[in-house]
Amino acid sequence: MKAKKKFGQNFLIDNFYINSIIEAIDVFSTDLIIEIGPGHGALTKRLKEKGKKLIAYEVDVDLKPILNKYEDEKTEIIYQDFLTADLSIYKKAKNITIVGNLPYYITTPIIEHIIKEEINPKEMIMMVQKEVADRFLAEVHTKEYGYFTLFLRYFFDITRVINVPSSAFNPMPKVESTVIKLQRRENRPDIDIKQYEEVLKSSFSQKRKQLKNNLSGYDWDKVKEILASYNINEKARAEEIPEEVFIEIAKVINKDSL
Ligand code: SAM
Numbered sequence: 001m002k003a004k005k006k007f008g009q010n011f012l013i014d015n016f017y018i019n020s021i022i023e024a025i026d027v028f029s030t031d032l033i034i035e036i037g038p039g040h041g042a043l044t045k046r047l048k049e050k051g052k053k054l055i056a057y058e059v060d061v062d063l064k065p066i067l068n069k070y071e072d073e074k075t076e077i078i079y080q081d082f083l084t085a086d087l088s089i090y091k092k093a094k095n096i097t098i099v100g101n102l103p104y105y106i107t108t109p110i111i112e113h114i115i116k117e118e119i120n121p122k123e124m125i126m127m128v129q130k131e132v133a134d135r136f137l138a139e140v141h142t143k144e145y146g147y148f149t150l151f152l153r154y155f156f157d158i159t160r161v162i163n164v165p166s167s168a169f170n171p172m173p174k175v176e177s178t179v180i181k182l183q184r185r186e187n188r189p190d191i192d193i194k195q196y197e198e199v200l201k202s203s204f205s206q207k208r209k210q211l212k213n214n215l216s217g218y219d220w221d222k223v224k225e226i227l228a229s230y231n232i233n234e235k236a237r238a239e240e241i242p243e244e245v246f247i248e249i250a251k252v253i254n255k256d257s258l
Helices: 015-024 061-070 104-116 130-136 147-155 193-203 220-229 243-252
Strands: 032-036 053-057 075-078 096-101 123-129 156-164 177-184
Touching (some): 015 123, 015 156, 015 177, 104 130, 104 147, 123 130, 130 147, 147 156, 147 177, 147 193, 193 243, 220 243
Parallel strands (some): 032 053, 032 096, 053 075
Antiparallel strands (some): 156 177
C-alpha cells in the first residue's frame, strides 16, 4: 500500500529502533496504553504485550485491512483523527502511557491536545523530528530555548532516548528523527499555569527583542526586581532567563497588575 504523505506516513522498518522504543517504556501490567498513528502496526504488535489495554488512534481507514489482525479483547483500534478524540473518557485511568511515532507536521498540536484534555499521562514515548526534540530539550542561552520548551517542562521531565536515522523508515523522511521520553513531573511549580503560559508566550514573542519590550503590557518594576535578585541584566532577552526565574516572574505579575 502506498504511503500517504498527507498523513505523514513514514513507517518504521528497523527492528533495532522498534526495540529501543519498546524498551524505553516503563509500563505496568495495569496501565492503559494509547498509541497515536499505528500505521502498519510496527509498534502496535509489541505494545499489545504490555499494559492492561491498548487503544490506538489511526486517521487512515485504508489501513484497516492491515491493522485488523491486531484487534482483540485487549486491543482496540479507533479510526479517528487523534486531534478530535475526546480523551476525557480516560481521566479515570490510573496510569496512562502514550506512545507514538508521530506525524511530524502535527507534533505540537498533538502534545497540546493531550495537555488540554487533562488526562495527565504518566509517560509519553514519542518519535519526533530531531529539531523539535532539540527544542523540547533546549537549555537556557541557546537559540532552541523557547516558549514551548518551558511550557512543556512544567508538565514533564524530558529525556532523549535515541536519535533515529532516516534509513530506519520506509519511505525515508527528509529529516532525522529522535525518540524522546516525557515523564509526568511530580513536583510541578506552584503557579497558575494559564498565567505562566501567557507570560512565556509574551516573553518569547519576538526573540531578538529584550524581555522588557516583550513584556511591555506587564508591571516591569516587579520583573526588574526579580531579575536583579538573580543578578540578571535588565536588558536580557528571554533566551537568557532560566526556568526558575520565569516561574518567579509568573507568580508576581499579570496583565492586570498595571
Ligand atoms: N507507528 C507507525 C510506525 O512507527 O511505523 C506509523 C508511523 S507514521 C510516521 C504516522 C502514522 O500516524 C500514520 O499511520 C498516519 O496515518 C497516522 N496519522 C497521521 N495523522 C494522524 C492523526 N491526526 N490522528 C491519528 N493518526 C494519524
